Amino acid sequence: MSAEIICVGTELLLGDIVNTNVQFLAKELANLGIPHYYQTVVGDNPTRLKEVINIASNRASILLFTGGLGPTPDDLTTETIAQCFNCPLVEKAEIIEDIQRKFAARGRQMNENNRKQALIPEGATILPNPTGTAPGIIWEPAPNLTIMTFPGVPSEMKRMWAETAIAHLKSQGWGKEVIFSRMLRFRGIGESALATKVNRFFDLTNPTVAPYASLGEVRLRISTKTASESQANSIIEPIAQEIIKIAGADYFGKDDDTLSEVVGTLLREKQQTVAVAESCTGGGLGTMFTDIAGSSDYFWGGVIAYDNRVKMSLLGVGSEALKAHGAVSDIVAQQMALGVKQRLNTSWGISITGIAGPGGGTEIKPVGLVYIGIADPDGQVDSIECTFGDRDRPIIRYLSSCTALDQLRRKLI
C-alpha cells in the first residue's frame, strides 16, 4: 500500500514553473504515514499519460494527480484516467451549477468550454474545489486503488487537500501512525567526517538516522513512525542527545533553526549587542542578522566598507595595515571588527574581508580567501582565515556570512 504522485503539465516539462505541488503533497503524505516511492511528471499528452497511469496503478494503491483539469482542450487528465479503466464520463449537474455560480459572483457568464469540467467518470465522487472552477474526483476504479485529482493551481489544490482529501484518506485508516522526525543541524564539519563520527547510528531501524548535506551545512534526520508525538519524542530524543554530545560545538540547531536565529537567541540571553563591518559580503551578514524579526534587540547595525577609503574613514583601519598587508588580511579584519565595535559601542564586532571573485585573485591571495574578525566584549580581537576555494561569487559570499555567524556562535556558547 503506497501512494504515487503524478503531475500533468507541459509547462513542467518546459521548466516554466517549479513544481511546488509535488513537494506539498509529498510532505502531506509523509505526515499521514502513507509510503510514497515515486513521483512522475508527464505532459498534456493522453498516450503518454495513459502509459504513466498503467505503470503507477501496478505499483501503487493511491494515485494523486495534479494538473490538467482546466477548461481548455489540452486539459485531459480526467478523461484519460477514465479511458484507462474503460469507464464512461457523466455530466454532473451540481458541478455546472457551481461553476455558473462562481462566474456570476465575478459578474461573468460561464463559458461553454467550462462544461467539460463537469464530466467525471461514472461512479466517481466530486472532490470539491471551493475557490476555482475545476473540481477534482475521488474514485476507486478497481479494488485497492484510489484515485484523487487536483487542479495545478497550488492554492486551489492545497485547500482541496486540506478540506476533503485528508479526511477521505483518514477514513481509509491512514494517519493513525505518522512519521515524526527531527533534523539536527551542523556547521564546520563535512558530511563524511560527521558520518564517520556517528556511523553506528546509521544502522538503527527505529528511529532511522540519515545524513543530508547542503551548502556549508550538514544535517542528520532522525525519524520514527508512531501514533503520537510524545511517543515519537521518547524514541527520538535519546538518540538526538547522544549525537549532539558526540558532535559538540559543530551542532548548532534543530529543524527550522537558522544560524542567525540561534546566534540572536544567545545574544539576547546574554543581553549583548553586535555590529558588523563588511567588505566582500557588502551587507550580507547584516541581512542575515536582520532576517530575524526582533533582531533590533541585539543587532545595532554596521558599516559596509567596500572601498578602502570607507575602511579607513568609518572604521579607523590604518593606511599602513592596508599598505603592508592588503585589505584581505588578518590584521585588517581585526581592525575592522574592533573599529565597528568601538564606533557603534556594541558588545561584539564582527568583520568580513575577502576575495569573492571571479576576478581579483592572485597566487598568494586566491579567490575564496576570506578573513573573519571578531572583537569580543573585553575588546580582545581574534580572526580566522577561510579558504572557500574557486567557487561562484554568491556562494563565497554566502559561506563567508554563515561562517562569521558560526564563529560568533562558537564564542557565545
Added chain:
Amino acid sequence: MSAEIICVGTELLLGDIVNTNVQFLAKELANLGIPHYYQTVVGDNPTRLKEVINIASNRASILLFTGGLGPTPDDLTTETIAQCFNCPLVEKAEIIEDIQRKFAARGRQMNENNRKQALIPEGATILPNPTGTAPGIIWEPAPNLTIMTFPGVPSEMKRMWAETAIAHLKSQGWGKEVIFSRMLRFRGIGESALATKVNRFFDLTNPTVAPYASLGEVRLRISTKTASESQANSIIEPIAQEIIKIAGADYFGKDDDTLSEVVGTLLREKQQTVAVAESCTGGGLGTMFTDIAGSSDYFWGGVIAYDNRVKMSLLGVGSEALKAHGAVSDIVAQQMALGVKQRLNTSWGISITGIAGPGGGTEIKPVGLVYIGIADPDGQVDSIECTFGDRDRPIIRYLSSCTALDQLRRKLI
C-alpha cells in the same frame, strides 16, 4: 529520440526540498531543442531505482540523473545504473587525486568514505565536478542510449551542465534548431496594466509574446525557433524595440539583467559613485549592489543603521527629526541619504527606512510602510513613500531594496 530526467533522493519523496534541479534541466533541454516527456523522482532505493531505469531506458535515449552521488552508504545512483547494464565499476585514480586536492585546499583530509565516489562504470567517462567532490559520468551503456549523472547540489549540477554536458549533447547533433527567446523586464507597472498596453503583440505567432509576473517585476518573453541566433535576432529585435518604446521608463533590462547590474552600468558610464544607508533592509541593498563583480568601481559602501543611535552617530540624523517624525519618515530617509553621501563622499546616497514587520506596525505607520531617500550629485534630496502592504517580512525587505535601486535607475536615465 528524447530525454528523461530522473531525480534520486528520499528527501524529495519526503518533501524536504523543492526540486529546482528538474526545472533547470527541463529548461536547458528545451533550449537545446531536445524533446523531453517524463520526469521521475525515486528514493535512495536500488530496487526501485532499477525499475525506473528499466522503464526510462525503454522510452528515452538520454537519461539525466541528479542525486545519489555522495560519499554516504545511501548514495547508490552510480552503482545501481552500472548493475542495470551488468557493468563492473572501476576506481579512477584521477578522481581520488581530485578529491584529495579539494580536501587539501580546504585544509582537510579525504575521508575513506569518499573513495566510493571514484568508482564509475567501466567504459564511462568522467563528467568533471569543478567545485564538489562528486563527479558525474557520461556513459553510453547501449546503442542510442546516453546516461549523464549529476550531484543533487544545485550549484554543482548547474556548473557541470554548463561546462561539460551541453558541449557533449551538441556534439551528438542537438541544439541545431533551438528556441531563442528574449525576456524583456519591467518594474513599476502591474501585469494587467502592461498587458493592456501591449495587448496586440499577444496574437503574434512568430515570434510569440507571453507575459510572466513575479515579485515586483513583470516580464514579456519573445520567442522564436530558428537555426541561428542572428536569424532569431532579426525576428525578435523589431518586436522588442516596439514594446520597449511603448513601455518607456518602466522597461529596465532584458534576459538575465538584474536591476543592480543595470544601475551599475549607468553609474559606471557616468563615472559616478554611490553609498547606501539602510535601516529595515539591514544590508540587503548593499548586498544587491555587491552581487555584481566589479561593483567596487562605483559602490563604495554604506552604513547599516538599524538602531537609531547609529542613524545619529554615523549618519548625522537629527534627534529632533527622530523625535518629531519617527525613524520611519520622509525626513529621516532624506537625512540618512544625505548623511551617507556626505560621509562617504560619493555622488549619490540612497537610504531605506521602514517597517518590515511582522511586529512594529501602528495604525498610522502600518507594516509595509517604507521611505526611500535619494541624495543626488548636486546635494538635492528627494524621497518617496512606498506601501508594500501587510506582506511577509522577507518580501517587504526585498521589494524595498528593489524599489530603491529602481528609483536610482529612473534618476540616472
